[in-house]
Amino acid sequence: MGLDAEVTYTIQKNVKTWVGGHVYSYSLDSLKQPYHKPLSEFEIGLSFVLKEKLTIETELFGSGKRYAQNNANFISTDVELDPYIDLNLSLNYQLTDQFAIWLSGTNLLNNTYQRFYQYPVQGWQVMGGITYKF
Numbered sequence: 049m050g051l052d053a054e055v056t057y058t059i060q061k062n063v064k065t066w067v068g069g070h071v072y073s074y075s076l077d078s079l080k081q082p083y084h085k086p087l088s089e090f091e092i093g094l095s096f097v098l099k100e101k102l103t104i105e106t107e108l109f110g111s112g113k114r115y116a117q118n119n120a121n122f123i124s125t126d127v128e129l130d131p132y133i134d135l136n137l138s139l140n141y142q143l144t145d146q147f148a149i150w151l152s153g154t155n156l157l158n159n160t161y162q163r164f165y166q167y168p169v170q171g172w173q174v175m176g177g178i179t180y181k182f
Contacts, residue, residue, distance in 0.1 A: 049073045054091075081115035083160075084164055086123040088112035103140040110134060116165030132161035140179075146176055148179040 054068030072091040074082035093107035110133035118127045138152040151174065158172045 049075070062100075064095045067091070068094045081117075083115055083117055086111040086114050100114060101142050103142075104138070105140075106135070106137045108133065108135050111163075118165070127165055129162055132159060132163070133157065134159060135163075146181045149176070150179060151176040 050071045050072040052068070054066060056064060056066040058064050068091045068114045070086075072082075072085065072087055074085060075152060089109070089111045091107060091109040093105065095103065095105040097103050099175060105176050112131050112132060114129040116127045116129055118125050134153045134154075136152070137156060138150065140148055142148045142149045154173045154175075157171060160168060160171075162168050
């Protein structure tokens with residue numbers, strides 16, 4: 049069972065903000081824990097458009113504790129994964145109706161965490177590209 053809530057508010061024509069959260073409860077028949085499933089998540093974001101060409105969006109999000117199974121040496125033990133917080137930022141510049149360029153930064157807080165057991169996320173990353181609509 050889960051409870052999801054999100055509130056979005058348009059401050060002005062070109063400025064939007066949102067906050068959301070998710071709380072989950074699991075009913076298990078044969079497992080001890082809901083492996084790789086978060087018990088809670090949250091997100092806070094802000095998006096604004098400058099001169100109808102440049103869109104800037106940022107989002108802070110995170111997850112509560114999660115559980116995983118460690119099967120090393122053929123012995124199964126439960127592992128608790130730490131909660132995490134992360135920050136992303138993206139820029140999109142619309143050159144024409146069909147052509148845009150974008151830049152995106154992820155994990156800007158450079159946090160070290162595992163979203164899934166033994167799969168650490170990368171440190172901060174920056175990516176860019178072009179978009180063409182036809």
